Amino acid sequence: MAGALVETLSTKKLLAVFVGFILLEIGFIILAKVKAPISTMAIVQSAVTCIDNKSQDWILPETCKYMVLDPENHQETISHQGPDDNPTHDPNNVVFAAVLPKKIVEMSRWFQYMLTLAVFKIPYNPQLEVAPDAVATLDIRLAYSNNKDFYKLPKSWQSVVNSTQERPLECVFEHPKTDEYKGFHYNCDPLFILQLGSLPHKHYLINIRLPVNKANPKISPNMKIGQVTEIDFVSITQTGGFTKIWISLKVALCTIMIFPLIWYWRRVTALARPALLIEKAIFGLALGMEFLNIPLELVTIFSDASWMLLFTDIRQGLFYALIFIFWVIFTGEHLMDQAHRNKLSSYKWQLGCITVSCLAFLGFELGERGTQLVNPTATMWQHPNLALALLVCGCIAGVLYFLLLCYLVFRVFRSIRFKRRFVLPTERTAHFQSIVNRFRMLMLLSAGTAGLTVAFFILQQKLEGMMNHYLPEDYEFNMASGFFTGVYGLWNIYVFLVLSLYAPSHKLYITSDLDNGDHSSSNGVATEQVQLMQMTQEKPRED
Known part of the structure; x- marks a missing residue:
């Protein structure tokens, strides 16, 4: 020049x-x-597996009936504060509920955004294997609350979105598929759940169902994803x-x-x-x-x-x-x-x-x-x-x-x-x-x-x-600040x-x-x- x-x-x-x-x-x-x-930081927490009879209320982890897995025979049972007279349940009534972040922490506007992923925990069962072309159909509900006593007040939650989404489910079983390894978990890739561009509220509640159609099992959703017993949520935010x-x-x-x-x-x-x-x-x-x-x-x-x-x-x-x-x-x-x-x-x-x-x-x-x-x-x-x-x-x-x-x-x-x-x-x-x-x-x-x-x-x-890998609970999603x-x-x-x-x-x-x-x-x-x-x-x- x-x-x-x-x-x-x-x-x-x-x-x-x-x-x-x-x-x-x-x-x-x-x-x-x-x-x-x-x-950035990653907040990792396990969802509570609740039982709900298709009510329209928000299911809170602290107050719901929850399902546990019997470690001896890998049978699903229902447990809550008192004895349960009917241990059987309909898969459509299973709700995976979690409050983000954990109860002792509040979201802040300084966090800027929240990306939430889900990791399915699926035990190996020869009768309920994960198919190579498995697609998970998720009924996702998201709500927010700014009330300090949110876990006591289900009515304080305000709906953000109620949507049904499909996600390809890619899982690998890293052991021989024999009875000896029955109950060992598949290694599944994280699934995208949601992303918020700003965080103006203090608490967010996620309810996820995996609906099935028992009347038509051949065309029913979620018939190829195995038996999902737990879901871990990984929420990634920018630090304040x-x-x-x-x-x-x-x-x-x-x-x-x-x-x-x-x-x-x-x-x-x-x-x-x-x-x-x-x-x-x-x-x-x-x-x-x-x-x-x-x-x-x-x-x-x-x-x-x-x-x-x-x-x-x-x-x-x-x-x-x-x-x-x-x-x-x-x-x-x-x-x-x-x-x-x-x-x-x-x-x-x-x-x-x-x-x-x-x-x-x-x-x-x-x-x-x-x-x-x-x-x-x-x-x-x-x-x-x-x-x-x-x-x-x-x-x-x-x-x-x-x-x-x-x-x-x-x-x-x-x-x-x-x-x-x-x-x-x-x-x-x-x-x-x-x-x-x-x-x-x-x-x-x-x-x-x-x-x-x-x-x-x-x-x-x-x-x-x-x-392409699961984030363990002690993992910090540490993107170097100096590089940015x-x-x-x-x-x-x-x-x-x-x-x-x-x-x-x-x-x-x-x-x-x-x-x-x-x-x-x-x-x-x-x-x-x-x-x-x-x-x-x-x-x-x-x-």
Whole structure:
């Protein structure tokens, strides 16, 4: 980019800038390690298996009749405070009830969200095996209460959702299927139950039934899932301490980033020419970063904002799109022998891949988060073919974008090697080498940012429930706080660095060897681009 500050800063100053930003990045990581607790936590608790005659009341674990399993003959019996005259029961009357979180703990708005998974405990029984194509039909009811004595007042619960959902049940029996191992449990994958985008209430009650149709057992639901005796719930939330650090960090960065953003655009608009494509790309990237910095999470502290998860994903997706667009334009505009520079149409294939990938992932998010605004128990994976199609389409477009970007980078470095074949004056050679080294340094920083961004995305998907193993009761879902704050800080540092180094310089450039004798001034005309393009007119070195 012609006339940028990156050309005028001395090597010492540039190194000082990079060292300062590295120390700042280390500070972001240390901040979370010292001040913030773990970013997420898992609350694991077993549901109470209750008996209810299809009443419409909410079934509370503390007051219901409950079913226990006889460890000797693995027969189901009913037990409660007194003797039971009728130990038989209808499977349709079995309710798995749990209060989230546990009775001694209250939910907090600072927890931001709650993702709840269920793990079925199914003992092996040769007569009731889990089929390979088993599908669990769940009658899920969710309610909330803000009353301290909720376990004594069933009427204090207010309904949130009442929905019937189907979930593929994948279980593996890790022992030989013989009578010796009868009663040993299957190892079953967790099932998605619900996700709440905000937690404005103190207690949540889950009632789950597994209905069957005895009249038509061949077409009845839940006839292939074996004998479910217990259900463990795993509720994943963000810790309140980390939320406070996260919001404080966003408030600080949102305020700080306003100043370089305004300063950069004032420098661009002060020029006597229209803004270049790369300057617009830098400004768009900075706007996207500032939009992501706005601490809108504060809304969930003061109101019920169940839409916050969807909105956060859209904001983050917008930033991803802008940074991908910037990388393409930044790389392409340094390709001096490109025929059509400073035109968005020159990058139509890369932009097409970005558009397809973003639309595919947006469609998946709207199908997942959007439906959860109405029904928290819904999931995009109820339509696995559509969900897989969107994800595969988005990933393929992303891979194509990456290959096209790598090809651009290859062409840039090939062009640089070609320019070195020409004999130049010593001063111009030093200037050219300085520009090349600084370009390489920023490309290295871009590669590091890209790598950590991909890792951040993958860990987020893991956090959202893509887990393939059971979480034991003493397990803490510990996503490193330092990694979150480190990546987020790196994004801001990267954008700040680009704004600072690629802002138009007001210093005077003189290139006396130009054919027309023009002098480049503070408007940024004819510096790096003209000099490097003139190299092709010089005589090549003799071998």
